[in-house]
Amino acid sequence: QVQLVESGGGLVQPGGSLRLSCAASEIIFSRYFLNWYRQGSGKQRELVARITTGGNTDYTNSVKGRFTISRDNAKNTVFLQMNSLKPEDTARYYCNAVRPGSTAYNYWGQGTQVTVSS
Numbered sequence: 001q002v003q004l005v006e007s008g009g010g011l012v013q014p015g016g017s018l019r020l021s022c023a024a025s026e027i028i029f030s031r032y033f034l035n036w037y038r039q040g041s042g043k044q045r046e047l048v049a050r051i052t053t054g055g056n057t058d059y060t061n062s063v064k065g066r067f068t069i070s071r072d073n074a075k076n077t078v079f080l081q082m083n084s085l086k087p088e089d090t091a092r093y094y095c096n097a098v099r100p101g102s103t104a105y106n107y108w109g110q111g112t113q114v115t116v117s118s
Contacts, residue, residue: 001026002027002097002107003025004022004107004109005023005024006021006094006109007020007021007023008021008112010115011115011117014085014086014118015084015085016085016116017082017084018114019079020079020080020082020093020095021077021078022034022077022080023075023076024077024107027107029073029076029097030073031053031099032097032098032099032100033051033053033099033100034050034069034097034098035049035050035095035096035097035098036048036078036094036095036096038091038092038093038094040091043091046060047060048080049067049069051069051070051071057069063089067081068081080093082114085114086116087117088116090116090117091114092111092112092113093111093112094109094111095108
């Protein structure tokens with residue numbers, strides 16, 4: 001059974017940093033696009049960052065220059081380095097793995113809470 005398990009969330013002050021990790025099991029990790037989504041209280045889930053199988057990255061405008069997504073295929077892990085955090089970054093962050101060209105292979109983690117507050 002495919003599992004995605006996020007870790008690294010927590011409470012941080014504005015301007016601080018966190019590094020989220022998402023470890024996957026039972027999939028050939030290198031064949032998947034990997035995404036980080038977030039959902040704040042009362043808000044829709046939004047795509048924050050994506051990394052393709054080839055290592056190309058893309059970010060939503062609000063996090064460009066502050067967040068960095070990376071992947072380690074050997075360890076089946078994707079990371080989200082979050083710097084200069086703002087209160088508006090407060091949300092539950094979800095890891096998502098999608099196999100390009102196939103809607104049948106679309107997996108989600110349970111999420112990890114990030115709270116930015118003084």
